[in-house]
Amino acid sequence: MTTSSRYYLFLIFLLVFASVKAKNIPIRQSGLIGHSIAEFIPEGFDASLVPSLMLQKEPVIKKALPAGWHIVPEFSFNEGKASAVVHLQGDISLYGGGEVTGPLLRNGQTIKLWNTDNGAYGTDGGKRLYQTHPWVLGVRKDGTAFGILFDSYWKAGLKTDSKAIAFNTEGALFRVFVIDRKSPQEVVKGLAELTGTIEMPPRWSLGYQQCRFSYASEQQVKEIADTFREKQIPCDAIWMDIDYMEGFRVFTFNKTNFPNPKRLNNYLHAKGFHSVFMIDPGVKADSTYAVYRSGSAKDIWVKDVGGREYHGKVWPGDCAFPDFTMPDCRDWWAGLYKQFMATGVDGVWNDMNEPAVNDEALPKDQRLGTMPYTNQHRGGGSLPAGPHLLYHNAYGRLMVQATRQGVMAANPGKRPFILTRANLLGGQRFAATWTGDNLADERFMKVSVPMCITLGLSGQPFSGPDIGGFLGNTSPDLWAKWLGFGVFLPFARGHACAGTNNKEPWAFGGAVEETSRIAISRRYRLLPLFYTLFYNAHKTGLPVMQPSFFADPKDLSLRDEEQTFLLGSNLLVVPSFAKEPKLPAGKWEKISLVDGEQSDPYQAKLLLKSGAIIPAGNIIQNTGEKSLETLTLFVNPDSRGNATGELYWDSGEGWEFNKGNFSRLKFRAKKSGSKTILHVVAHEGSYPINEQVAHLKVIVLKDGKEYSETGSLKQGVLVQM
DSSP states (O other), rough: OOOHHHHHHHHHHHHHHHHHHOOOOOOEEEEEEETTEEEEEEETTOOOOOOSSSSSSOOOOEEEEEEEEOOOOEEEETTTEEEEEOOOOEEEEEESSOOOOOOOTTEEEEEEEEOOOOOOSSSOOOOOEEOOOOOOEEEEEEESEEEEEEEEEEESSEEEEESEEEEEEESSOOOOEEEEESHHHHHHHHHHHHHOOOOOOGGGGSEEEEOOTOEEEEEEEEHHHHHHHHTTOOOEEEOOOOGBTTBBBBBOTTTTTSOOOEEEEHHHHHOOOEEEEEEOSSSSSOOOOOOHHHHHHHBBBOBOTTSOOOOOOEEEEEEEEEESSSSSHHHHHHHHHHHHHHTTTTEEEEEEETOOOOTTOOGGGGGSSOOOOEEEOOOBTTOOOOHHHHHHGGHHHHHHHHHHHHHHHHHTTOOOOOEESETTTTTGGGGGEEEOOBBSSSSEEEEEEHHHHHHHHHTTOOOEEETOOOSSSOOOHHHHHHHHHHSSSSOOOEEETTSSOOOSSTTTTTHHHHHHHHHHHHHTTTTTHHHHHHHHHHHHHHOOOOOOOOGGGTTTTTTOOOOOOTTTEEEEEEETTTSSSOSSOOOOOOOOTTSSSOOTTTSSEEETTTTTEEEEEOOOOOOOOOTTTTTEEEEEEESSSOOOEEEEEOOOSSSGGTTTTOOEEEEEEEETTTEEEEEEEESSSSSHHHHOSEEEEEEEEEEEEEEEEEEEEETTTEEEE
């Protein structure tokens, strides 16, 4: 059957169901597909019409639901639109929904799932943003939890109130997956079992990064890099926005301002920087442009409802759009990266991939901000032909899949780093994300915390905002406040829009420059902790940045705490803007990483959990330097004098860690009279970490005081208290 035939059968399917006007749809099949993970399939579900791009593999029902399983969705289909409702019993705290504004606690919230280019999008909830995550996490009073994944990326609304969770789509019937486990952490792990985890990122991508729309020339990029090094402010990456291109044509370089990208990248590499370049999906419709010609020759562009090549206006003017539902198109797109990456480009930034289209010339009631819903995607492989209404929310996800394929093929020995604006639940397998075109405003600074926490609870651990705010001018006070905690978000990048003031760390005067140096240096000292947490996220799906209620899911007072957050499970971050935050119970001790931080009012407080050990390294200027020359372990013994912790480390690049070339150390501290003894109690992997660690320093925290001693990994450390 041809793709066009399948497309029209699809439309007939919708029309038939619309004419029937069926309301309640019975469940055709249900059962367990994994540990406490249930699948529910309604009558009339056709996998060829609603293919899953969220799941990492097709699930198989292995056994019947256990007696007493009570979270069961109710399906309906009305006028061609499928819905599912899950009724709730008792007091449930609801979270999730992916990239959302508004509060962390999602009870009483409604969001539209339709990826949209929405700059300065507001902070009060309900706004359409750039990504689609049809997922809800529920936490009961006793700390047990459940999660619901609605396996559809049709245009939809998601409503979460105290009595029910409702998911209403504009498309065909879909499956629902329910995870019911003993804790929210275990539920998030279950989500990762369904949708996959991030790949281990290159270590440089965890460093601080600097961007502007746009650094206008090769010379300006060099000056930015030189200033970071001259001022001893750590940084690992400089970003190139669209002005590096020739007339905004993707995969090209401006002959005047960026005439020799390989020379620029070599310069950056020599100074310990990496480079990230933007690539949008819109391809200038220009018969003299090689990328457009090659795409046209392969007939891979999205078509309109009449079968003609669709053109929409983006930065270059009239553009054609790759139809990423087609395997041939993804292969073609991937192939474009070989020559591009050969210039020394390290990372790729996919933007405008909702896809965004400038249709402001149309009357207001006809503006969509994207391509027409009736445009045709031809599909192929496991994907059916279908309208843009079906594939819109998956467009960015399919684009970054193709991008990752190309970057991997171009540099198979390196770990790709890809950042995307648009994505779909499960798309964390292909790209990191940032929270889009925010505003230089204190409200956006504050909402960036629950936004990134929620992304982590929705399967995407690698996220962060534009620190300082992208749109509008940033004040010195706002920059300092934002950077003071922003350096502890998983993705840490300063960014600025064209026409706004400079937003590099030195742009706000000497005092804020020193604040910036301290803040960024604190992130680099915690690089061993960040790297360990990213490895755990890669293996388990647990987020790097976690809500404070994860410290005690039974503590109801923490359920709506959205000013503070945890790094992993042991380090609590309290931003300077936080007013009367609700802190987890227990003996949390303050740690100090960099001289001057305690007297700087903009720095976030860092509190270490009782019974925990976390690793820290040296202050370095980039991740290519020796972070572990002195490995510091901060220890906060529990009431019995015990504490545990771990460190993961490898080369920071490449795939040898998959063959065992890594080190995973587990530490244990025990009280012995007035002393604390710390030992390495387990060592997994063959990476020669002893060659990296020249000195081991242990700092024991007790009642606001520090007790320290040095030693070695092999012999352990004895700290007199």
